[in-house]
Amino acid sequence: MKPLLRPISLSAYAGIYIVLTLGLFALLGWLTLGQLDRADRDIRQLQLEAAEAEFDAAMAGIANQARTEARGLAQWDEVRQQLAEPTYYPYWRGYRMLRSDLLSGHTLAAHLYNAQGRGLAMLENVQMPRKIEGADQRLVMEGSTLNLYLFEPIYGFAGGEEVIGYVGLKKDFIPWFVQSSRFHYLDEESFVFDLGDGDTIPVEALGEHVAFGLRANPQAEVVREVMEKAVVRLAFTISLLAILFYVMQALLLAVPLRGLTRDIDRMKDAARPLRIRGNDRFMPIAELDKVRRSLSEYQEKLSEVHTDLDEKNKTLWQMAHHDPLTGAYNRRAFDVDWAKLNDVISGRRIDVAFLLFDCNHFKAINDTYGHQVGDEVIRILARRINEGLRHGDRLYRLGGDEFATLLLNCGEPDAHMVAERCAELVSIHDFSELGIKEPVRLSVGVSLSGGGDAGALDALHWQADIAMYRAKRPGSPSIQFYREDMGDGADALVSNQVASAVYDVLRHNQGIEMHYQPVVRTATGETEYFEALARIVHADELLMPGSFLPVVEARRLEVEFDAVVLEAVLADLDAGVIPEGTGVAINLSGHSVVSPRVLDRLEAFCRHRDAYKLVLEVTETALIRQLESATRNLHLARDQGFVVALDDFGSGYSSLRYLGDMPVDVVKFDVTMIEQMARGGERRRMMERIARLITEAGYQLVAEGIESEAVYASIRAAGFHAAQGYLIGPPTRPPERRRVG
Template sequence: MATQPRSGFSINAYVTSFIALTAVVFGVVGLMAFQQIDDVRGQMRDQAVQAARAELNANLQQLVDTLHGALDGLAAWDEVRQQLVDPTYYSYWRDHRLASSGKLPSIRAELVLYGSHGTPLDGLGPALDAPPPAGAWVQRVDDTVVLRSVRTVQPPTRNHPLGYAELRAPLIEILRAGQYPFRYIEPASLHLLMEHDEQVDVAGVGGRTNFVVRADAADESLRDALLSAVLRAGALALFVALLLYGTITAFISLPLRCLSRHIDALSSGTRRQHCPRLFVHELHKVWNSLQDYHGRLSALHRRLDDKNRELWQLAHRDSLTEVFNRRAFEEDIRQAFERTRAGWVALLLFDCNHFKAINDTYGHTVGDAVLRGIAGALGRGLRRGDRLYRMGGDEFAAMYCASTPGKAVALAQRCLDEVRREDFCSYGIREPIKLSIGICEAAVEEVRGYSDLMRRADVAMYHAKRPNRSHLALYSPEMEADSDGLVSHWTRDTVYEVLAGSQALQMHYQPIAHLGSGDVKYYEALARIEREGELILPRQIMPILQSQRLETEFDCAVLRAVYDDLTADHLPAGVGVAVNLAAPSLLDDAAQSAIFRLAKFLPSRAIMLELTETSLIANIERAAEALARLRAEGFVIVLDDFGSGYSSLRYVADMPVDIVKFDLALVHSLGGEQRLGAVVAGLAKLMRETGYELVAEGIECAELAAEARRAGFQLGQGYALGRPMRSPRADACLPVDARDD
């Protein structure tokens, strides 16, 4: 059976999952974009810091150059030399003349003159190191960072310096004042990291200055623009997703749900759903196709129901008489026994006396008309609701269940009266039509299934057909003693089904063992037919085969069953198997073909063919030739039931056999009459010395086994050595009555 596929999710779930996945992807992409923007902005900030530091160094250098230019001019000014020669009016000159001379640089700067020994002319402040440092340097004085630069003042006529001129400028204040513009630095944030009185060369000032880089308006605008763009894109994506979700829900999901409910309604047979308004062409087409398919499927189901009813009628009705047939009978009686646990059940079997003679005398057309007339009369005789069945040929049956007994005989008598009233003369028949009716009426718990009910009705029918008897017979146990040769319709039909290929045939295997060690040499295959849990034994099978001369066909079925069992390894490896055959099977092509199929298992397993002496005597010459060919192929020939027939020892000597099985009547004489036992023992000794291997049948006790062994028998068969079983390899075996074989 095909497995059912797993149920999926709804379309809304898929759409929601798709939107969620899109949002996640969009968020990840946005985060990656912001990360990349931050990386670029970080690089830009680094570049701005580098540019700002370069800009600071450039402004410092420009400031130093301005200071140096002014200082060079002052060092060459005659008034400066005069002040160094005669500093009497130095303070006045510095505060008035110098301030108005225009010699000082445009920046805030203070001129300090030193004598040749480095002492300030005004006597204020520390002395200057002599010689003073070249270039410019920066020094923190209290809280002020001062840029200082010194030049030596030389007289025009001699090399000895007159003194020194120094310009001092407040570095941070000048830079913060905006005289030197900054593009990248916030001037107010400038701060030089120096200790008190620490001196630093101008080249090292840039690395020790902290500052804040000016914010780039374009960078902030770009960031704001990107953030705004991402938020707008997210809002737009959310709007599109919601719009898509609503559209799919309205135009696809809801119509699909309606289609699903419609299909469920069709499956359960409830009222169908109304078609919704479908805006998608494909869904509308699916709806129309579903409606059309359902209509055609409903019409097909109606036609199929009609055909099923017609087929049921053909399968359960007899085409000639239009009553129910044997198949319907078997189904009805089986169901009746399954439903009924208590109460009474009655079976009536009707058989037309001498119908074959009527059919042969007047022809099949008249015979068919007679059968239709009988069916009509029996139908009128039965109660309303009772079914009449044609079992085959001129046999009919009726069956019913009741709570109380005693009604079957009256019902059968009414049927006989209806048949007597039927005008069969209108068909051109001069002889009266008479029926024999066998009746079995019993409590359900008393009969062993419906096959037992059929057998009892057959027994009653057998008595109803006897001369000088009433044509109506009710079964009683006393009838069994006079019905040993009776074969029921049930058994006969089962045997015919086996010959037609039914799988009901079973082979049970009984061991043939060494009387000394008890080891099994081979198994004899014994036929059984299983039907409805019951076994049909050879004593019931053989009369049917012999009366219809079907022994060869049955042997073919047995050979096929043994072949199948050997192929399925039902028997232990290496142990032989014996098959009973009728002598005509040796001369039949189909039987010989089935025999030679068993050669496949030679020589790993011995294959024995058992034949009775009486069957061989009928055509000993041709049988001997066939047996010789089989022996040449490796088969072992066994003479079965020796002593039960009328053959002489000369016939036995002429038969090409390897093993002789003494009939159980001879074997049982070993433990009985002394004279007969001595004859059997002598015969066994003679045949053993001639080269035959001997088997004693009917060994049912240890004492008889010991007698047979003393008489010279090597092998034995019987209950004392092992019962027949379905499969000797199985742990549990199915014993049956070996006396039936």
């Protein structure tokens, strides 16, 4: 919203003041020379007009003061930080924002809103609207209190014009208005407003809804008696004083302030600190001279702080994304780059090669010659492999003696050339300097993906893993490219029995077995649906998720594994294994939620949506980390008839403010939060309040991990819609309908 009044210069204010002063005294002199009765009436009229002018001026001043306060808060760096990452906004608002010196007295409430006008968090007793339409300034009569609501836009950094949010203030208007204004004519205790409870008006329209009285003027009679004699001398004196005042303010204030303003504008737009012009020039007012010097010192110190912060940020990033032993990129950097790779090659025909390096017999070398020698071998391996890579390629240390690199725009011949060069550089290095007598060699597994195929890209890691273990076989070439026929005998080489079972499931769709745990309605005790839980049958042994899911995650096989689970559940639905009139909940990983391959498979479930309740469960961590793309895909799943459940709420980010951005219908409390309810006391009351907030927002609540009647009774009392756990029934195959009394 544009300011009601444009600011004018100090000299203009002084000129206006002088003109008004001279005009007032001229008018008073003319009235004094007239009839005294008429003078009384005119003086009364003048007092009334002056009171109205005072009111208008005070209103303009209070509006400008409110905007200045809101803008000061909007320019606070911490406010922008809260908009960018509002995880701790409720705490920050209570202990930083509301206690900030930027807020003057009579502030009843303050709140931040995002660019869409929504409050950053659903807080109790916030005393502010949850949603606004944009920048605004209005007065609202609430009971017998007139409150000022001000919403000021927050702009991006570097003087940008992009609105990134809004700051809202609520003021107790009447006390603030009276204490912030000085009235000579109107009686501030006589205000009467013709507004009813809930009435809302613009600030500038308040004058149309207020009535007030005038201050008593006991000196009027005395002034009237001496006015005729004093008017001429007073007018002459005032004229001289006004002229002197104008000259003095121009020399002492206006001219120096204009110079400071120009210097501030230069400092604001400069990329480097600027010295205040005329810093050694005499300035007649000590306070202005101190302001000038302080501005210059502040700009120089601010530049030093920014430089220091930039250097520290670079150092921290380097430490967080590089392996301290070798200087190569670490696993965290690999995960970040891997996540970006899908976006880089999406829709493009780009060949990608994944090279996995492993040192032969490194454990024996480390155990024989000691960890110091082993560390030095790792450093040499990293240096030599890095020398063999192309310019711009990154080397990642995934752990131990395992290194990897991703080669873009690289086909099989080029990938083989790079792998051969790296292996040769390691083989020709003289490790005898470290006292090592055995040859140090690399085994290299290579997998290829072309044409921007996201599915093939997801399989690169485990394919290179298989190829690398094939290269470790006696008599095999040290560089192996993954081929489909490697699956027939490679499992025995891949870590252990669990990894072998996982690869069997993925390649041959063998061994997967779905067990189903009932989820009952707390109101009736009837089974509403079953949660599908995967098991793997391998070598006559039933493998639980705790043993095979780490292998799936370590090899980045989540998408492939979830696809197998979806096929198994769909087959059970087709075969009538799951009772009609109930439903099934399927867990999806964060990688699967954003994968078009998995979403395509959900279409096959549409034929069962009339007979079954279909639920997709996604953890809050997976949603928040990939919120934008996950939200888009889950909206598509909802259109297909799926209900979306937020699983393990409370185990990840645990922030209520994320719920408004998540496309979920059901919230499942993690077992750790249910345990808090079981402990009773303040922890139970806190969980109950959180549950009430979520249910009031329109979500269904499901409690998991229910193992006792007492906990079941407490979650029923807290308003949970459904529950599951071993008290209700364990996962079984086939599923067993349960009823809880």
